[in-house]
Amino acid sequence: MRGRTSPEGYYRDSYDYDQLRSVLLDPLGPGGDRTYRTQVFDWRTDSTVSVPAETAPESAVLVIDGIFLHRPELRACWDFSVFLRVGFGTSFGRMAGRDGSPPDPADAANQRYLEGQRLYLAEASPDQHATVVVDNDDLALPVVVRDRAQPV
Numbered sequence: 427m428r429g430r431t432s433p434e435g436y437y438r439d440s441y442d443y444d445q446l447r448s449v450l451l452d453p454l455g456p457g458g459d460r461t462y463r464t465q466v467f468d469w470r471t472d473s474t475v476s477v478p479a480e481t482a483p484e485s486a487v488l489v490i491d492g493i494f495l496h497r498p499e500l501r502a503c504w505d506f507s508v509f510l511r512v513g514f515g516t517s518f519g520r521m522a523g524r525d526g527s528p529p530d531p532a533d534a535a536n537q538r539y540l541e542g543q544r545l546y547l548a549e550a551s552p553d554q555h556a557t558v559v560v561d562n563d564d565l566a567l568p569v570v571v572r573d574r575a576q577p578v
Contacts, residue, residue, distance in 0.1 A: 433541030
């Protein structure tokens, strides 16, 4: 681990991607047995948790919302993906409203998140790998920038 204040740690260590694959994505993916778990770690207590396994019906559809989901090691897991493109000024303003953090992306308290996101954008190029890219700066007027699901 790189530490709680590290931008690289934020990008590389925020989630246990091996566990995400083994307890959720692979079981619910092609050839999986549909037996999954919804939680393996509690970030509030910084400890592992044990929840009972569940079995998804054959018709189940998994929808995941989160950051860093277009990382190279996860791309093959998605049949369809959406990348919400939002400028840093907008995203940090929203984060401030939600969490009470400083709204200025350049604020020292935000450097972990700002630089971690920049690392993700540079390394993973989510706008190039998503099925659909949506400009979501204006919540009242999202704009589809690119849609690979639609024939050209």
